Amino acid sequence: MSLPPNGSSSSSTGLPAEEASRSFSKHQKVCGVCGDRAKSYHFGGISCDSCKAFFRRSVQNEGYKNFHCPYEGKCDITISSRKCCQYCRFQKCLAIGMEKGWVMTEEERLHLLRSRMEKRQRQGTTESDKPRRKTSVSDYDPDINEMGKFLTENDVQDIESLITMYEVSYQAVGFSEKLTIQSSERSRTEIIDMFFTVIKQFAHFAQNLEGFSVIPHSDQQVLLRSGVMEMCFLRGAYVFDERNGCWPDRRKTLYRDSPPLRAEDIKKLVSPTLFEKHMKFVIGIKELDPDEPTIMLLLVTILLSPDRSNLENVDLVTKQQEKYYILLKKYMLWRYGPNHTAALYPKLFLKLPDLRELNDAHTDYHLKLDKDEMEEIQQRLSSLRLDSSSDSSSAPELYGAAVRHWSIRRDLLLDLRSSSPLDLEEESSSSEGSDRFAMSRLKHGVDRAVEESQP
Numbered sequence: 001m002s003l004p005p006n007g008s009s010s011s012s013t014g015l016p017a018e019e020a021s022r023s024f025s026k027h028q029k030v031c032g033v034c035g036d037r038a039k040s041y042h043f044g045g046i047s048c049d050s051c052k053a054f055f056r057r058s059v060q061n062e063g064y065k066n067f068h069c070p071y072e073g074k075c076d077i078t079i080s081s082r083k084c085c086q087y088c089r090f091q092k093c094l095a096i097g098m099e100k101g102w103v104m105t106e107e108e109r110l111h112l113l114r115s116r117m118e119k120r121q122r123q124g125t126t127e128s129d130k131p132r133r134k135t136s137v138s139d140y141d142p143d144i145n146e147m148g149k150f151l152t153e154n155d156v157q158d159i160e161s162l163i164t165m166y167e168v169s170y171q172a173v174g175f176s177e178k179l180t181i182q183s184s185e186r187s188r189t190e191i192i193d194m195f196f197t198v199i200k201q202f203a204h205f206a207q208n209l210e211g212f213s214v215i216p217h218s219d220q221q222v223l224l225r226s227g228v229m230e231m232c233f234l235r236g237a238y239v240f241d242e243r244n245g246c247w248p249d250r251r252k253t254l255y256r257d258s259p260p261l262r263a264e265d266i267k268k269l270v271s272p273t274l275f276e277k278h279m280k281f282v283i284g285i286k287e288l289d290p291d292e293p294t295i296m297l298l299l300v301t302i303l304l305s306p307d308r309s310n311l312e313n314v315d316l317v318t319k320q321q322e323k324y325y326i327l328l329k330k331y332m333l334w335r336y337g338p339n340h341t342a343a344l345y346p347k348l349f350l351k352l353p354d355l356r357e358l359n360d361a362h363t364d365y366h367l368k369l370d371k372d373e374m375e376e377i378q379q380r381l382s383s384l385r386l387d388s389s390s391d392s393s394s395a396p397e398l399y400g401a402a403v404r405h406w407s408i409r410r411d412l413l414l415d416l417r418s419s420s421p422l423d424l425e426e427e428s429s430s431s432e433g434s435d436r437f438a439m440s441r442l443k444h445g446v447d448r449a450v451e452e453s454q455p
Contacts, residue, residue: 032096033089034082040144041409043103045096051082055093059103064090140337144409150334155327156408159293162209163406166296167254169204173197179259186265194261195232202228206303211320219313226308230359231299233278237285238295269368277358284354288347291335293412297328298348302355 031038031048042052058064067087069075075088082089094100104112147156175197179190186194206212206224215223241249246262248255267275290298304321306314332341 033092034077034079036079036082043093043098044410045093045098047093047096047098051089051093054082054086054089055098056103058086058090059100060105064100140340142335142337147334147408150330155330158327159297159331160406160408162296162300163292165208166205167406169201169208170254173201173204175259180257181259186261186268188268191261191265191269194259198232198235199228202231209300209303211300211304211323215316215320216313219311219317222308222310223303223305223317227303227305229362230302230355233281233355233358234285234295234299234302237282238290238292240282240286242286270362271368274361274367277361281351281354281358284351288344288351290344290348291412293331293408294328294335294348297324297331300324301328302352 030036030046031051032046033051034048036048036050038046038048040046043055047055058067063086067090069085069087071085073088073091075081075085077085077089077092151159176193179194179197203224206220212220212223236247239248239252239255240263241247241251245264246260248258248260250256250258250260263279266278270278301321301324304317304324306317306321311317329341329345332345335341336344
């Protein structure tokens with residue numbers, strides 16, 4: 001198992017990153033609607049508190065449906081004129097990226113408040129009985145204004161494209177209709193079908209990955225066949241639902257309609273020893289509590305492992321892998337802070353030998369499969385191919401239509417906000433002029449974020 005290069009964090013403090021930081025700061029100071037001073041993103045667009053409140057009110061009471069402009073919708077919206085034409089002001093809000101779907105109704109807001117209060121009460125009653133987990137990472141909230149100190153705009157785009165490509169692949173290679181039907185117990189055949197659907201999704205993902213496409217086709221096949229099971233196991237650990245003991249966690253939007261698989265069903269296919277190894281690895285990843293970008297970047301470093309047998313272009317694969325090592329380190333320095341990253345980064349890579357061992361343990365001895373099932377699995381793995389003319393053909397259509405482009409400033413920070421220990425009294429009494437959406441500043445506990453949470 002190759003290790004990350006030494007000194008990879010040095011590139012995160014150079015001049016380009018500092019210039020990117022100044023660029024971030026400049027673009028977040030002016031409201032895109034009226035030109036007033038803006039503090040942060042609101043509902044997907046950079047706006048001042050006044051325009052944010054106007055947009056929220058207009059959507060909540062559906063007043064925007066009755067807005068009209070007497071001047072053919074050509075009003076110039078400024079600080080002094082923003083109250084003169086509601087129609088043009090609302091259209092300007094939409095033009096800068098503000099989305100109606102991000103505004104919660106009062107019922108949704110109260111429901112979320114109640115759910116969070118109940119969750120905090122449950123955590124309070126059981127905290128003393130549980131081992132300490134996830135505290136050091138979850139206590140740190142990244143500041144979007146500090147992102148430019150660690151990541152350039154190109155870095156951000158690379159991370160966002162990576163996750164979007166995975167979501168495209170997940171939807172492009174869907175599960176069979178019979179698997180999507182709710183089932184309390186999976187047959188051995190169904191489990192094998194689910195497993196190979198996931199493998200095909202990773203194959204689709206790999207062939208659209210820029211760092212993978214520059215590698216000769218013969219080595220691509222070696223990398224995919226050698227690493228795809230490790231990728232499945234790591235991704236599976238990340239999406240495992242601890243509460244219900246099954247895959248996937250349907251609280252994650254992408255998996256909302258995915259077929260479930262109970263951990264108990266896996267026992268049909270593996271020995272008790274191998275099942276214990278699986279669950280130990282799952283628990284180990286859950287304890288580290290990595291987020292989506294961290295997992296995706298780590299998955300790519302696994303795919304691009306230069307120590308696979310029969311590779312011909314080892315140096316080229318090593319070079320491509322190092323790019324993602326460095327990008328992962330830079331992202332984690334922003335996401336978790338330098339202090340937490342110093343501990344979490346090596347802990348993540350110490351899990352990779354366990355992952356390799358778990359992969360190697362899938363032998364005839366540990367698998368409870370008959371001869372025909374083993375032959376089918378071996379045949380499917382050996383015939384796994386990268387064919388850009390088939391599987392990837394649907395990617396452009398999905399990329400532009402069914403799958404929304406994943407965004408750090410929107411999707412990641414919304415996830416952070418939804419899991420943050422908010423001050424409920426402060427949330428419930430927040431005013432339109434003083435609430436602060438966490439897209440700009442998560443350092444202060446994601447102030448009053450409920451009103452602008454995900455739909």
